[in-house]
Amino acid sequence: PPRLAGSYVCLMPGSTWASKAWPAAHFRELVAKARAEGLDTVLLGAPDEVALGAEVAGGEALNLCGQTSLKEAAAWLRGARAAVGNDSGLSHLAAACGTPIVALYGATDPTVSAPWGPRCRALLKEGIPCAPCFQPHCTVAGHPCLAGISPGEVWNQVQELLKT
Numbered sequence: 001p002p003r004l005a006g007s008y009v010c011l012m013p014g015s016t017w018a019s020k021a022w023p024a025a026h027f028r029e030l031v032a033k034a035r036a037e038g039l040d041t042v043l044l045g046a047p048d049e050v051a052l053g054a055e056v057a058g059g060e061a062l063n064l065c066g067q068t069s070l071k072e073a074a075a076w077l078r079g080a081r082a083a084v085g086n087d088s089g090l091s092h093l094a095a096a097c098g099t100p101i102v103a104l105y106g107a108t109d110p111t112v113s114a115p116w117g118p119r120c121r122a123l124l125k126e127g128i129p130c131a132p133c134f135q136p137h138c139t140v141a142g143h144p145c146l147a148g149i150s151p152g153e154v155w156n157q158v159q160e161l162l163k164t
Contacts, residue, residue: 004062008040009158010077010094012085013056014049014065017136019107020087022146027056029151030084030158035060039081044073044090082158087113095120100161102154106145108132119164121157125149 011030015021031041043053045065053065068076073090074097077083082100085091087108094101095115102121103114109132110122124145125131131145138145 004040004042006038006040007081008042008062008079009034010042010044010080010083010085010099011056011061012044012083012088012090012094013052014045014090015086015088017107019133019135019138019143020105020146022086022104022106022149023143024052024055026147026149026151026154027084028058030155031056031058031061033151033155042076042080044068044076082161084154084158091115100158100164102157102161104146104149104154106131106143106149107135107138109134119161121161123149123154123157 011027013027034041041061043057043063043065045053047066049065053063057063077094077099078097080099083094084102086104091101091103092115095117100119101115105122105124110124114122125148128145
């Protein structure tokens with residue numbers, strides 16, 4: 001199995017609904033922000049998310065999408081300094097592993113389904129009248145509920161969690 005020499009963060013860019021997916025380019029920016037802080041990045045996800053993982057990794061992160069069992073994903077999450085993911089099972093798994101997690105919300109309601117724990121943060125862009133819509137596909141140009149959450153805002157939340 002792959003190993004990393006240093007500290008790392010896990011990113012989980014996949015989602016069962018397109019409307020629950022933060023843009024891949026935003027996840028890609030987190031890879032750069034982690035690298036600037038001296039952290040490696042590991043991507044976790046399902047077999048049908050291999051291409052998404054490769055897009056986010058860009059040769060600068062370890063793409064394990066489709067390559068881990070649930071138990072192995074939990075082990076990677078347990079060893080991570082922090083994790084960032086969409087409203088997904090892996091975000092809940094990160095919380096269950098005690099990993100600081102920033103979970104991103106748009107189409108769904110974090111007051112109902114956010115990962116639970118003292119080191120969990122749920123981000124929802126305020127002021128978006130259609131969110132949460134609970135629809136599998138966004139009908140609004142530019143998908144503002146998630147695209148409007150900046151990588152800088154997410155990384156700031158990660159850094160805050162790392163202080164706790």
